[in-house]
Amino acid sequence: MAAEGLAARAAAVGLLGAVLSEGQSMAEAVADAQGPLAGLTPSDKARAQRLALATLRHIEQCDRVLEPHLRKSPPREVKNALRLAVTELAMGGAAHGVVNAAVEIVRRGKRTGHMAGLVNAVLRQVPEAVFDGLPVQKMPRWLRQPLVHAYGRDAVAAIEAVQAGVPPLDLSLRAGGEAPEGEVLPTGSLRLADAGQVSALPGFATGGWWVQDAAAALAVRMLAPVAGERVLDLCAAPGGKTMQLAASGAAVTAVDISGPRMGRVAENLARTGLAAELVVADALQWTPDAPFDAVLLDAPCSATGTIRRHPDLPFIKDGSELPELVALQAAMLDRALGFVKSGGRVVFCTCSLLPEEGEGQLAAALERHAGLRVERLEIAGVAPEWWTETGGLRLRPDHWADRGGMDGFFMVRLVKR
Known part of the structure; x- marks a missing residue:
C-alpha cells in the first residue's frame, strides 16, 4: 500500500x-x-x-x-x-x-x-471531536511555576492558550518595498495569518521585507537609531535587527559567534539591498576600534518566550542551563556597556519569559554600574501596561491574543553617563 x-x-x-x-x-x-x-x-x-x-x-x-x-x-x-x-x-x-x-x-x-x-x-475508537473539553497543553513545571509566581495563574493560562495555536507570520517591511497583503499591526509589523511558502510571497525576491516577529522588531524601535550613527548589533544572527538598523541609515557593525548563521545574515542583506559590516567573533573576546553611538544586545537566553513558534523547546530543556545563561547575559551586558560612548545608549533584550533573564538582569546591572540609568522611550503601538515599573518593556505571548499573540521578550534602554 x-x-x-x-x-x-x-x-x-x-x-x-x-x-x-x-x-x-x-x-x-x-x-x-x-x-x-x-x-x-x-x-x-x-x-x-x-x-x-x-x-x-x-x-x-x-x-x-x-x-x-x-x-x-x-x-x-x-x-x-x-x-x-x-x-x-x-x-x-x-x-x-x-x-x-x-x-x-x-x-x-x-x-x-x-x-x-x-x-x-x-x-477506530477515537471520537470525532477529538480534543473537545480537554485543557490546552501546560508548560513544564520548571517553567510554569516561576511564571505563575511572576504573572499569575490567569496570565499563564492565557499564554498557554496562545501557544496551543499555530502562530501567524510577521514581516518587517523595507520602505518602498513590495509586500504581500496582510494586517498592519499597531507597531508597524505586517502579519499574515496563513502565509504558505515564504519564498513565494510577493516582495521576497525583491527584498521588500524579512521575517521577524512583531515583538522582536520593537528592540530596534526602542534603540531608535539615527542615520549616520555608528551602531553595534551584538549576537546579530539571524539578522532581523541588523536589517532594521541598516534600513535606518545607521552604519551597522553586526557581531555573532556563528559563521554559518552569519552566512544567513549576509544572504538576507544581499536580498534586501542593505549593508552592514559582518564580524564573526565571540563578543566577550572581540574589541572594536572605537566606541559606538549605540549598541543593541539580544543576549543568548532560554528562548522561553518563543514556545508558540518552537513547541519543541519544553521537551528539550529542563531549566538546568539557566544559571550559566544568566551569568553569560550579565557578562555580555557589561561588555556592551564598555563598547558605547559616554552618553550613548544600549538596548538589552532577551526572548525569555523568566524574570531572572530580564527584570533581574536590569536590577543587577544598575547595581553594578554607577551612573547607569533607564530611559523609557515611548513606542507607537505599545500598550502602557506592557511597561514595568522600572522602565523595561515586558512582552508576553498573550498580548494581542486575539490577533495570534507575540513572542515573549524583555527589553530595556540604558544610557551610560
Whole structure:
C-alpha cells in the first residue's frame, strides 16, 4: 500500500522521535543530513515539519485521548505514530487516510510491524471531536511555576492558550518595498495569518521585507537609531535587527559567534539591498576600534518566550542551563556597556519569559554600574501596561491574543553617563 502523504507522515514521526527521545531541537533534526527528512521533496519536508510541530503543541491532549484505549504504553515509534494520527484527526484530516497511513507506518517498522493491528483498533475508537473539553497543553513545571509566581495563574493560562495555536507570520517591511497583503499591526509589523511558502510571497525576491516577529522588531524601535550613527548589533544572527538598523541609515557593525548563521545574515542583506559590516567573533573576546553611538544586545537566553513558534523547546530543556545563561547575559551586558560612548545608549533584550533573564538582569546591572540609568522611550503601538515599573518593556505571548499573540521578550534602554 502507498498511502497518500505517507513519506511526510513517516518523517513527522521521525522528527517527534528526535525531539522527544533524543533531545534534539526541531531545527537540529531538520538540518540533520541523515535525519528524518533525508531524501524528501521540499513539499514533503514542509508538511512533515508542520505535522510534527502541531503534534508537539498537543502531546498532552493526544495522550489523554489515547490512554483509555491502551493497556500499556507502546514503543515510542508506535506512540508517536498514534499521537500524529490523533492530531491530524483533530485538525480535520480524513479519518480513512489518517488511520491507514498510521497503520502503514507502524507496519513498515522493523520492530513495530506486529502492532499495526493495535494502531488500527485504537484509532477506530477515537471520537470525532477529538480534543473537545480537554485543557490546552501546560508548560513544564520548571517553567510554569516561576511564571505563575511572576504573572499569575490567569496570565499563564492565557499564554498557554496562545501557544496551543499555530502562530501567524510577521514581516518587517523595507520602505518602498513590495509586500504581500496582510494586517498592519499597531507597531508597524505586517502579519499574515496563513502565509504558505515564504519564498513565494510577493516582495521576497525583491527584498521588500524579512521575517521577524512583531515583538522582536520593537528592540530596534526602542534603540531608535539615527542615520549616520555608528551602531553595534551584538549576537546579530539571524539578522532581523541588523536589517532594521541598516534600513535606518545607521552604519551597522553586526557581531555573532556563528559563521554559518552569519552566512544567513549576509544572504538576507544581499536580498534586501542593505549593508552592514559582518564580524564573526565571540563578543566577550572581540574589541572594536572605537566606541559606538549605540549598541543593541539580544543576549543568548532560554528562548522561553518563543514556545508558540518552537513547541519543541519544553521537551528539550529542563531549566538546568539557566544559571550559566544568566551569568553569560550579565557578562555580555557589561561588555556592551564598555563598547558605547559616554552618553550613548544600549538596548538589552532577551526572548525569555523568566524574570531572572530580564527584570533581574536590569536590577543587577544598575547595581553594578554607577551612573547607569533607564530611559523609557515611548513606542507607537505599545500598550502602557506592557511597561514595568522600572522602565523595561515586558512582552508576553498573550498580548494581542486575539490577533495570534507575540513572542515573549524583555527589553530595556540604558544610557551610560
